[in-house]
Amino acid sequence: MDLTGPGTSTGCSTSQAEVSGHALPSIDTDADGKTALTLRQRKKQASKRRRANAPAKHDAETNTDIKNTASLKRRKTPKLPPLPKDDFKIVMRPHSGLPLRNIITPAVATAIIESCNHQFSGEHFLLRIKPGSNIAIFSTPHQEVAMKARGIRLLTINGNAHAVKAYAATGEDALRGVVHGIPQHTPSETLLRNMRVRTQGVELLQARMIGDTQSANLTFSGPVLPKTVYYYGGELLCHPFRATIQVCKICRDKGHRADVCPNPARRICNVCGLENPSEGHPCEPNCASCGEAHLTGDKSCTKRLKQPRQPRAPQTSRSQATRQFRWFSSEGEEEDYRAGRGARSESVSTDKSGSKSAHRAATTTATSTQKQEARSRTAVRKVPAEKPKSQQGSKTDSQNAPAEVSWSGGASSTTKLVTQSEEHQRAISEARQLKASLDSKTREVETLKRQVAMLMAQVKTLKPTTPTPLPKQQPPALATQLTQSAQVLPQRPPTQTQPAPQEATTQGTLMQVEHMFTLQQGQIQQQFQQMQEQLQAQMQQMFAEFRELKRYVDDSIHKLQRPRKRRHNVASDKMSAETMLYTDTDDTAASETQHHG
Incomplete structure (x- = not known):
């Protein structure tokens, strides 16, 4: 799930009244919301197809590996169950000065409900805090609730107002790639309008530039990541996106960025890691990720990139310790999940018990089908028609000479x-x-x-015809009438008389x-x-x-x-x-x- 977000926001001086007064933005108006909604709809269609084909599938179950069991036993803190896959995920990233690891989750949930004017309750969402990344994940199956949570800009916790940035996560079903050689600070609208993909079944959902670089981050929906894309008709190689380990430039802790640092007042050298450094102190590069003598985030760092997630080990019903619990958004989803598992177990047991009888029946059917095809291929022989007596020769000739065959009939x-x-x-x-x-x-x-x-x-x-101008010697009838009426009227002093303007x-x-x-x-x-x-x-x-x-x-x-x-x-x-x-x-x-x- 992409939790990096589109970027940071400025302007933390807005009050709670101003935030509540503005209209909440719809989840369909921004690129992240559209991407999440598109992936959710396609995931629903895929789940319906899998549910329809569940009785016909035969899933082979294997025993749990001993090493995985031992590692689970050595684990000190239990792993939390995954959030519902089909829910909308809204990531809330607080600005500097709010350490979420020191705040209990119900307090943050209450602040979210109050910020939305109690338009929904705790039954409509799940909230999880990630202390390492200093973010809160808001999970809900309702689009209206996600739309309201997407518009949160301020949270009041323990009487203090804190500015936050809320955005919709794309999810794990999205494919992400990187292309290079694009001018800096290119708008996302320009990228989406001029970027084309020719891979069948793949669609470009979102595109944005990465910081001040000449690289763009592309989000696709489809079965495979395209190898090439076309920007203004020019071909560009599309490389798989590999997330880097985030290191704060303020406190040099891993897992969060500088804009959400919980300790913004901490003074530490970003190059060597010395706390409370003095001016002109001896500074040697020291990487915060691997500890070697190079700058943090250098391309030569062996621990700069995140390790890809390992696939989960197959689960069995015998071991209760390795069972993975799931959360469901509704009772109908839980019933469908259980019905699918029951259909798979029934199909597996049927295959184990009746394999011999099924094999015999299949063999008998195949043999009978082959016999029928052989009979249909056999040609039917017909006796040739006898010739008339006038055309028949001697008996010996008729016996020795073969009958003439004609295919015209x-x-x-x-x-x-x-x-x-x-x-x-x-x-x-x-x-x-x-x-x-x-x-x-x-x-x-x-x-x-x-x-x-x-x-x-x-x-x-x-062609447009030009109008013929009227001669000045012949004034129109309207001017003549005005002149006559002027003569009938009583005469005025010479200073007040005005002749009729013929030219006008x-x-x-x-x-x-x-x-x-x-x-x-x-x-x-x-x-x-x-x-x-x-x-x-x-x-x-x-x-x-x-x-x-x-x-x-x-x-x-x-x-x-x-x-x-x-x-x-x-x-x-x-x-x-x-x-x-x-x-x-x-x-x-x-x-x-x-x-x-």
């Missing part, structure tokens, strides 16, 4: 039976109808193409004409676009029908070719049978001639 009879069958006639008629409809559809498509070409040519010929009226008329022309041009373009879209839709529909008709015609032709092959096989079988009959007749005639002689 057998072939013609078979052909007649096949051609006269109702299914064959129906297939031929359907093929003819399909061919006729296919030809008509082809003609319609060609007609539509010609119409589209004509419309395109007409559109190209259309002419410009307004021109603007109206241009506006009307623009509207008409827009309507014409809109109508043309609508006609073009309708024609494209009709052509796509016609092409789809054309493909379906062509596929159906090909299938019909393939079905019609099968009886021809069958007729050829029947004719060859009859030829072999008649050849055998011809040879037997010659041998019989020769033996009778020698006997009479």
